[in-house]
Amino acid sequence: MNANQDDAFTLGPLEAGPVCCDPQPVIQVKDLSLHYGDKIALDKVTLDIYKGCITALIGPSGCGKSSFLSAINRLTDLIPGCCVNGNIFVYDQDIHRSDSNVQELRRQIGMVFQKPTPFPLSIRRNIALPLNEHGIRKQAEVAAITEQVLRDVGLWAEVYDRLDTSALSLSGGQQQRLCFARALALNPQILLMDEPCSALDPIASGVVEDLICRLQGRYTIVIVTHNLAQARRIANYAALFWIKERAGQLVEFGRCQHIFESPSHELTAAYVNGVRG
Amino acid sequence: MRDNQQLHTVHRIRDRLAQCLIYSAVFLVGAVFIWILADLARGGIMHLSWEFITESPRDAGRAGGIASILISTLLILCVALIAAVPLAWSTAILLVECMPAASSFGKTVRFSLHVLAGVPSIVFGLFGNAFFSIYLGLGFSILSGGLTLACMLLPILTSTAEAGLRAVPDTYRLSASALGMTRTATLIHLILPAAAPALAAGLLLGIGRALAETAALLFTSGYVERMPGSLLDSGRALALHIFDLSMNVPGGDMPAYASALVLVTLLLCINILAMKLAYGLQRWRIMT
Ligand SMILES: Nc1ncnc2c1ncn2[C@@H]1O[C@H](COP(=O)(O)OP(=O)(O)O)[C@@H](O)[C@H]1O
Ligand SMILES: [Mg+2]
Numbered sequence: 001m002n003a004n005q006d007d008a009f010t011l012g013p014l015e016a017g018p019v020c021c022d023p024q025p026v027i028q029v030k031d032l033s034l035h036y037g038d039k040i041a042l043d044k045v046t047l048d049i050y051k052g053c054i055t056a057l058i059g060p061s062g063c064g065k066s067s068f069l070s071a072i073n074r075l076t077d078l079i080p081g082c083c084v085n086g087n088i089f090v091y092d093q094d095i096h097r098s099d100s101n102v103q104e105l106r107r108q109i110g111m112v113f114q115k116p117t118p119f120p121l122s123i124r125r126n127i128a129l130p131l132n133e134h135g136i137r138k139q140a141e142v143a144a145i146t147e148q149v150l151r152d153v154g155l156w157a158e159v160y161d162r163l164d165t166s167a168l169s170l171s172g173g174q175q176q177r178l179c180f181a182r183a184l185a186l187n188p189q190i191l192l193m194d195e196p197c198s199a200l201d202p203i204a205s206g207v208v209e210d211l212i213c214r215l216q217g218r219y220t221i222v223i224v225t226h227n228l229a230q231a232r233r234i235a236n237y238a239a240l241f242w243i244k245e246r247a248g249q250l251v252e253f254g255r256c257q258h259i260f261e262s263p264s265h266e267l268t269a270a271y272v273n274g275v276r277g
Numbered sequence: 278m279r280d281n282q283q284l285h286t287v288h289r290i291r292d293r294l295a296q297c298l299i300y301s302a303v304f305l306v307g308a309v310f311i312w313i314l315a316d317l318a319r320g321g322i323m324h325l326s327w328e329f330i331t332e333s334p335r336d337a338g339r340a341g342g343i344a345s346i347l348i349s350t351l352l353i354l355c356v357a358l359i360a361a362v363p364l365a366w367s368t369a370i371l372l373v374e375c376m377p378a379a380s381s382f383g384k385t386v387r388f389s390l391h392v393l394a395g396v397p398s399i400v401f402g403l404f405g406n407a408f409f410s411i412y413l414g415l416g417f418s419i420l421s422g423g424l425t426l427a428c429m430l431l432p433i434l435t436s437t438a439e440a441g442l443r444a445v446p447d448t449y450r451l452s453a454s455a456l457g458m459t460r461t462a463t464l465i466h467l468i469l470p471a472a473a474p475a476l477a478a479g480l481l482l483g484i485g486r487a488l489a490e491t492a493a494l495l496f497t498s499g500y501v502e503r504m505p506g507s508l509l510d511s512g513r514a515l516a517l518h519i520f521d522l523s524m525n526v527p528g529g530d531m532p533a534y535a536s537a538l539v540l541v542t543l544l545l546c547i548n549i550l551a552m553k554l555a556y557g558l559q560r561w562r563i564m565t
Contacts (some may be wrong), residue, residue: 073455075451075454075455078450078451078454080377081377102457103457103458103459104457105457106454106455106456106457107456107457110455110456111452111455113448113451113452113455115448117448117449117451117452119449119452119453119467120449120467120470120471121467129458129466129467130453130456130457130458133456133457133458133459133462134457179452182456183455183456186456186457
């Protein structure tokens with residue numbers, strides 16, 4: 001084990017991702033409504049997420065962006081009183097069908113939260129535990145995957161000599177990248193990110209943003225962000241959510257350039273120009 | 278300028294005062310503990326010897342030691358823990374992991390546990406006597422004493438475990454689920470280890486409660502001081518022995534002091550051990 005390639009990301013340079021010229025829907029959301037008890041968080045949202053692209057979800061707080069993300073990997077199942085209606089197709093499979101395998105769905109769809117959420121275990125074990133759960137138990141294989149994903153997120157050089165120390169001893173930015181690594185280890189095709197940079201300082205946030213750019217093209221990414229400049233920098237598509245009649249709704253969806261430069265909805269124009277929101 | 282100076286002085290005096298109060302409270306708590314320990318040591322250390330631990334009592338406890346009493350106490354404790362811990366901890370897991378916090382079932386269970394926790398131990402003793410000793414025909418035995426203690430320990434074990442499990446941040450559950458881990462795996466690999474110190478602390482409290490219990494055992498495990506031959510024999514618990522020596526046996530003060538010293542030392546050791554255990558477990562979890 002050495003870190004001869006120092007900070008080298010194995011994902012290659014930033015430009016490597018393919019351009020999204022031929023939109024192929026990977027996630028199809030049809031008439032999604034989501035309630036917490038009596039409260040309507042999302043009202044009839046219909047949206048396609050395209051393969052290999054970064055889709056940014058923007059909008060004011062409380063308009064249901066996080067709820068939308070958790071509906072995609074059925075994390076909403078864990079919230080008591082949360083009721084989801086409508087259809088979500090991931091690779092043409094209805095995720096709410098009774099015979100669908102939630103564990104496999106969540107392996108396929110990685111998720112990174114706003115606050116870094118490393119487990120209170122060693123760095124090595126943070127990555128090994130989910131792998132073991134998905135049937136990858138051979139030590140050598142787990143070690144190889146661990147090194148691979150830690151290199152992918154640019155953490156290997158920083159931690160290769162202390163893999164057995166607690167993950168909680170890492171800095172916030174490192175913890176967040178460990179969470180990325182943990183998700184990538186399961187070899188997902190889709191990544192959901194809920195404001196992955198907003199709990200980090202500007203430098204760490206920049207590192208994570210670079211990482212997201214490197215992931216572009218290899219993974220289908222849905223990212224919630226409050227940072228419009230960031231959305232503009234990294235996203236291919238953008239969707240604006242808004243609260244109307246006390247329910248979250250999708251206002252406009254389109255190519256990033258279109259949303260930011262020539263929005264067709266006046267709310268979008270006001271929001272991206274910083275007039276409202 | 279002068280106002281500032283005055284204000285500064287006032288603040289400093291207030292700080293000092295608060296400091297004094299806090300230190301004296303700490304000192305008081307420490308002093309009470311040390312006083313009790315010193316008093317016990319003064320009265321009992323002369324009587325304490327290796328024979329006292331290894332011999333059975335003679336002449337109603339005035340002579341001989343407490344070996345049979347210690348064995349009985351240990352057996353009663355084991356029976357109580359083996360019966361109560363799985364029940365209490367699985368109840369806590371059910372309440373925290375499988376029920377919404379505000380569910381009426383959870384509320385009902387919690388309410389009954391609170392009531393149970395408030396019931397005086399003599400009532401448990403009478404219940405144990407009526408149910409285990411007479412109705413189930415276990416008689417005056419270590420088994421019926423242990424089971425009675427188990428009922429007494431249920432509330433404290435359940436509520437400490439529940440608090441411990443609830444204190445584990447929800448983010449662990451969410452992020453484990455998001456990684457496709459099952460609930461059972463999350464429980465075993467993340468939640469129980471994270472709650473282990475709390476579980477150990479609750480277990481300790483329970484053991485302390487059980488070791489010190491007198492009234493609940495009076496009518497259930499009885500006060501025969503012979504070495505128990507099986508779980509169906511009667512056996513006298515240490516606390517009961519102390520009570521009997523100091524109340525009913527003239528000239529039993531010295532052995533009572535010595536027995537109390539043994540009991541307190543035992544409690545102290547268990548406390549230290551469990552603290553070390555919880556700490557070690559946490560370290561070990563991080564290392565592997
Ligand atoms: N667990 C929950 N229970 C009840 N209401 C919730 C819960 N989570 C979110 N909400 C409500 O749903 C709405 C949408 O929340 P959220 O999806 O977190 O929005 P966003 O991420 O866009 O800020 C908010 O009004 C919020 O109060
Ligand atoms: Mg949110």
